[in-house]
Amino acid sequence: MLDARKSAILNKVVTEHIATAQPVGSAHVVRDPLIDVSPATVRSDMAALERDGYLTHPHTSAGRVPTDKGYRFFVDQLSPPALDPAGEEQVQDFFARAHGELERVLRDTSKLLSQLTDYAAVVVPPTHDTLTVRSSLLVRIAPRAALIVLVLSNGAVDRHSVEIDESTTDDQLERAGARLAALLAGRTAGEVEQVVTSGAGAAPGAGAGGTPPAPPAVPAAVDCEAAVDALVAACCREIAGRQLPSQDTDEVYVGGAARMAEQFPAVQTVREVLSILEQSFVVVSLIRDVLAQGQSVSIGTEHGLAPLAECSLVVAPYEVADEVVGTIGVLGPTRMNYSQALAAVAVVSQHLGRQLAAGS
């Protein structure tokens, strides 16, 4: 597509612009030992690159700046980058020390990633699909509400509330709890869903398509045992339901958002970017979209979000037991240090996966 010299020039423009944040002119480009031609030649090549959409001009008599397409070319031909030794050590250290609650580990991981790259970092927590239920508990917390607590195989705790009928006796609740414990032990949330839809009485059935699922409620018990059955079914539905995309629970850990303040001269831009970062739902779906396209980098306007037009996102999934369970990412300006970000994201995602597999 691009001959060797043009490609070299484009690369030089990109790296130089990343380093200096300034438009780069032909004189700067020829300073690169790999480019052994005169400025005039470089100029004509740069004009061609501009015609092809790789570069732009802020105005006449200014140097060139890469377009999103230019960055894209640069990133695609980047050799798989390695993290610098200092960073590598930092990651090692971190995960050697990391322990305790899942949430804490994830939050700290986002901080680590942000420190490594000097940009904002995002950690999307693992879905529970690969985790099994180790233990469960059903407790009444109000006359008409009960809580299911699940301890998962990695030590995380999941929690769902179900509406119950006021007439439900403590005894019934206890029996339902016992049944539930037996039913859930060793299962994943996905398997629970299967149990629900296959047998186990009051399956959702008809209304599954367009209409929103009714809130789980248990009808007044006539037969005692039937009430217990219904309660168990409601609990299962609730647990399985949480995994559905209807969840607006989308949690996400953002670290180093403050660093974005330095990246953009315009206060307005900073404000918009930070605002987006506060809406976890938007962040999650953004990352999901990028990953769905098989990309690991999204540059400028490639994703649709207007306020992030001046940002790039570098993502990597992390795996537990060969299954993708979550994602981490770095958000920086389009003129970010891509190789560093790619390296950091790759290394951290690997370590994080291993860590979670170990059971934190």
Place this chain on the structure above:
Amino acid sequence: MLDARKSAILNKVVTEHIATAQPVGSAHVVRDPLIDVSPATVRSDMAALERDGYLTHPHTSAGRVPTDKGYRFFVDQLSPPALDPAGEEQVQDFFARAHGELERVLRDTSKLLSQLTDYAAVVVPPTHDTLTVRSSLLVRIAPRAALIVLVLSNGAVDRHSVEIDESTTDDQLERAGARLAALLAGRTAGEVEQVVTSGAGAAPGAGAGGTPPAPPAVPAAVDCEAAVDALVAACCREIAGRQLPSQDTDEVYVGGAARMAEQFPAVQTVREVLSILEQSFVVVSLIRDVLAQGQSVSIGTEHGLAPLAECSLVVAPYEVADEVVGTIGVLGPTRMNYSQALAAVAVVSQHLGRQLAAGS
């Protein structure tokens, strides 16, 4: 201290400066109908106010700007402010709708408070001291680690991990779990602590003063029942220990941090403020300090944090069952709208307390 006219002038300067963010001159001040003197008189009064430390001068030939002391005077003589009807309705709406997990409610509350005021908002979650344990569960999550899960009376779930000896049998664990359940049910964390220090075998004893408490570990069991005893004691210690100030778990919900970006012209300031907001520990202790001094507003340099010299913090505790359990706050520039912030914080803290008492 200040005669009526000086006081009026100071008030006018403060309100005007809050509204316009500009230094305000004598001409602006006399526009106030309450001040019926000439600009020259105002000028001499302002000079006096400056001598007394209530106002400053960016430079000669500029208007006056309030100092921290000036703001302090203004805030202290502010009549207890009421929230505007629109805001009031928003709060009503919010708490009528609020439901679900504790964390979600708190996070959303921080967003609400931020929306009401247009500044950043902070919610410090309730300590568990007034909550009782409704149910508990002890599960092994790794060969050498177990997890205590507590369901609290308001439906929240608390979780602590304890180190256990590898030789501990599942049977022992189960018995310890049963003992623990009986011991904890209906108790608050504070009461658990009392149980630990009073009887129950392996109390910390000597090392309680200066040295950090040893990590909970259970020695290899010789006698089976003794091992169970020790395990129970370790669990209790862990639960009680969490309430000690040694906790660096200090969680905090920050909403609307992005709004700070617009409040300061200097990017550096924005960066520093956001940075502070990301360190939950700092935020928590800051709020604690302010409250400990019986203040509800901290202005500029009154708290010691240099990066927040241009910020003010408005806080209010919230109560459940007449006990202060947590705090909410608003962080804005020193020239923030204090009456609005005070009103919002007061109203929201009241509603939040009521909401939590109801059992979310």
Place this chain on the structure above:
DNA sequence: CCTTGGCACTCGATTGTACCGAGTGCTGAC
């Protein structure tokens, strides 16, 4: 003694002008 109009003075902000220099595009020669 407090208040006030008058007045000189200060100093940031704005505007205008000139100039510099980094950078481009083009052209004609090799």
Place this chain on the structure above:
DNA sequence: GTCAGCACTCGGTACAATCGAGTGCCAAGG
């Protein structure tokens, strides 16, 4: 195709002039 040379562009800086909001002080009047 490459390159030296050249005219041209245009943002950035430096400097001066001007403007105006605001002060401090003083002398006169209640």
